Amino acid sequence: MYLVTAEQMRRLDGETIQRLGIPAIALMENAGRVIAEEIVALCRRRGGEGCRSAAGWEDAGKDAALAGAAFQVSADHALTLDNAAAERWFILVGKGNNGGDGLAAARYLRETGIAVTLVYAVPPESLSGEAALQRDAAAAMGLPAVVYGRDRVDLAECSGILDALLGTGAAGAPRGAYAELIAAANSSGKVIVSADIPSGLNADTGETHEPCIHASVTVCLAFLKRGLLQYPGAGAAGHVKVRAIGIPASLATNIGVQVHLLTPEVLHAHLGVDLARRRSPDGHKGTYGHVLLAAGTLRMSGAGLLSARAALRAGCGLVTWALPQKLLPSIIGSAPELMLADVGSNEDGTWRAGSVSELLKLSKERDVLAVGPGLGRFEADTEWLRNLWEGTDCPLVIDADALNVLADADYKSWASRRHPVILTPHPGEMARLARITTAEVQRDRISLAMGYAKEHGVTLVLKGAHTVIATPEGQAYVNTTGHPGMGTGGAGDVLTGIISSLLAQGLNEAQAAAFGVYLHGLAGERAALQRNNPAAIIAGDIIEAL
Ligand SMILES: NC(=O)C1=CN([C@@H]2O[C@H](COP(=O)(O)OP(=O)(O)OC[C@H]3O[C@@H](n4cnc5c(N)ncnc54)[C@H](OP(=O)(O)O)[C@@H]3O)[C@@H](O)[C@H]2O)[C@@H](O)CC1
Numbered sequence: 001m002y003l004v005t006a007e008q009m010r011r012l013d014g015e016t017i018q019r020l021g022i023p024a025i026a027l028m029e030n031a032g033r034v035i036a037e038e039i040v041a042l043c044r045r046r047g048g049e050g051c052r053s054a055a056g057w058e059d060a061g062k063d064a065a066l067a068g069a070a071f072q073v074s075a076d077h078a079l080t081l082d083n084a085a086a087e088r089w090f091i092l093v094g095k096g097n098n099g100g101d102g103l104a105a106a107r108y109l110r111e112t113g114i115a116v117t118l119v120y121a122v123p124p125e126s127l128s129g130e131a132a133l134q135r136d137a138a139a140a141m142g143l144p145a146v147v148y149g150r151d152r153v154d155l156a157e158c159s160g161i162l163d164a165l166l167g168t169g170a171a172g173a174p175r176g177a178y179a180e181l182i183a184a185a186n187s188s189g190k191v192i193v194s195a196d197i198p199s200g201l202n203a204d205t206g207e208t209h210e211p212c213i214h215a216s217v218t219v220c221l222a223f224l225k226r227g228l229l230q231y232p233g234a235g236a237a238g239h240v241k242v243r244a245i246g247i248p249a250s251l252a253t254n255i256g257v258q259v260h261l262l263t264p265e266v267l268h269a270h271l272g273v274d275l276a277r278r279r280s281p282d283g284h285k286g287t288y289g290h291v292l293l294a295a296g297t298l299r300m301s302g303a304g305l306l307s308a309r310a311a312l313r314a315g316c317g318l319v320t321w322a323l324p325q326k327l328l329p330s331i332i333g334s335a336p337e338l339m340l341a342d343v344g345s346n347e348d349g350t351w352r353a354g355s356v357s358e359l360l361k362l363s364k365e366r367d368v369l370a371v372g373p374g375l376g377r378f379e380a381d382t383e384w385l386r387n388l389w390e391g392t393d394c395p396l397v398i399d400a401d402a403l404n405v406l407a408d409a410d411y412k413s414w415a416s417r418r419h420p421v422i423l424t425p426h427p428g429e430m431a432r433l434a435r436i437t438t439a440e441v442q443r444d445r446i447s448l449a450m451g452y453a454k455e456h457g458v459t460l461v462l463k464g465a466h467t468v469i470a471t472p473e474g475q476a477y478v479n480t481t482g483h484p485g486m487g488t489g490g491a492g493d494v495l496t497g498i499i500s501s502l503l504a505q506g507l508n509e510a511q512a513a514a515f516g517v518y519l520h521g522l523a524g525e526r527a528a529l530q531r532n533n534p535a536a537i538i539a540g541d542i543i544e545a546l
Pocket residue numbers: 013024027028031094095096097098099101165166167168169170171172173174175176178195196197221245
């Protein structure tokens with residue numbers, strides 16, 4: 001599934017209207033219809049109708065067939081509602097095409113028997129184009145209408161609100177009557193369905209203006225908007241339903257859309273990942289690759305252990321953990337499946353820059369080098385990392401403190417590598433890498449990740465809720481597996497182990513990063529299910545749930 005910006009959406013609309021010759025009003029009709037269908041589905045769920053109607057039709061069909069009846073008629077189930085008389089919806093209508101969508105939806109809802117009242121944010125005379133046609137059609141159908149600020153509007157009188165105030169054409173924070181209506185809708189306690197995006201949301205970045213609608217359901221039209229997947233916007237959108245309105249998905253490739261929602265289909269069809277992770281019947285530990293991990297200090301020995309164990313659980317054949325000598329006594333025996341490589345250490349258990357020669361030697365017999373979890377900082381660590389960057393002939397995964405080393409270095413001047421580099425920063429590490437604040441990182445995670453990956457020629461995994469994976473070629477994937485319970489020390493170390501393990505098994509960097517993030521999130525969800533309270537998840541649970 002593609003993710004688009006408002007500007008890309010305008011081009012997709014334009015292509016459909018101009019190149020395919022589909023009139024804009026037809027797209028708006030489709031939009032109104034699918035919005036109405038989702039509202040009917042919602043009314044049906046809360047009215048306790050469940051699937052009764054659908055099953056009822058099926059049963060009737062079966063009965064008729066058994067009785068030998070040849071002729072059957074069925075109605076439009078998606079726009080049929082048994083308890084329509086119990087519903088009264090207010091349709092908040094803005095001046096642009098988003099308002100036009102709401103007006104079209106209002107007509108379809110009225111047809112189901114639901115009472116609707118149009119609440120215009122602006123005088124209806126100010127609507128133009130297709131929205132004006134919809135205004136006139138609604139008026140011709142006799143739909144009651146009021147104008148906010150001129151007529152009395154009491155949102156307490158309705159059973160639900162359709163927010164069709166602002167869509168992808170909105171600029172800046174909602175003003176005047178729009179702001180007042182949004183605030184009133186939010187405090188009404190009524191269920192809110194948003195047309196396309198919640199009004200007040202930045203459709204590209206996911207920033208929420210003050211005020212912004214808090215929807216239960218957002219009926220997103222044609223293509224998923226980037227802002228619906230990025231927090232805080234993702235929180236304001238509620239359940240997002242993407243519905244087709246007649247704009248062909250193939251147009252997205254024509255206009256160069258490069259961001260995808262990370263689904264099993266995208267992993268399989270777009271990235272070529274074998275989701276079944278088949279292993280060959282005659283495979284052996286040598287078949288599945290060997291990870292070399294440089295991680296851990298006395299103070300943070302657990303980070304290395306978590307990465308190493310996660311790598312094993314993610315399926316690679318062998319893991320060698322290179323660690324400071326002072327750590328060895330406490331680690332021996334803690335994970336018998338691991339191989340340990342003593343690379344010496346300072347008196348206090350920290351890494352020595354001289355360990356690089358041993359690491360370079362070890363890397364020759366390994367398929368991947370992962371550096372960083374629990375590494376700490378040490379003297380001449382920049383030169384140490386530069387030697388690994390320039391001297392290893394295998395994919396490199398860089399996490400945690402090794403990212404902070406990179407952030408302090410001018411690594412664009414380092415020799416280019418034959419094998420890929422994957423960086424796995426959390427927002428704080430990303431802020432240091434990009435030399436901006438953490439708040440600036442979170443403002444538009446997708447654009448930032450894409451820009452950084454392209455500029456630095458790395459695969460970037462920007463972690464946090466809805467992790468973004470960006471490739472140097474300009475593609476990006478947004479992951480939605482995972483769980484807030486994963487906000488626990490060491491969860492990122494587990495991810496580093498998983499991604500390294502997949503690389504060792506022969507996946508390319510985009511596959512390993514995307515599939516690794518996806519599996520890590522699934523394991524987090526499974527771990528949350530296994531605990532009575534998700535707050536009880538610890539990083540080791542994620543490994544065991546892999
Ligand atoms: N064929 C198509 O294009 C299709 C489009 N579709 C639908 O159209 C939506 C996009 O429609 P759109 O481009 O007309 O913009 P939209 O979001 O309705 O709002 C713009 C209006 O709001 C106003 N306004 C702006 N900012 C404001 C603010 N901060 N505070 C207050 N007012 C503000 C601004 O008025 P102005 O300030 O210029 O007087 C302007 O008139 C899209 O999300 C989807 O729902 C679908 O039907 C599929 C086919």
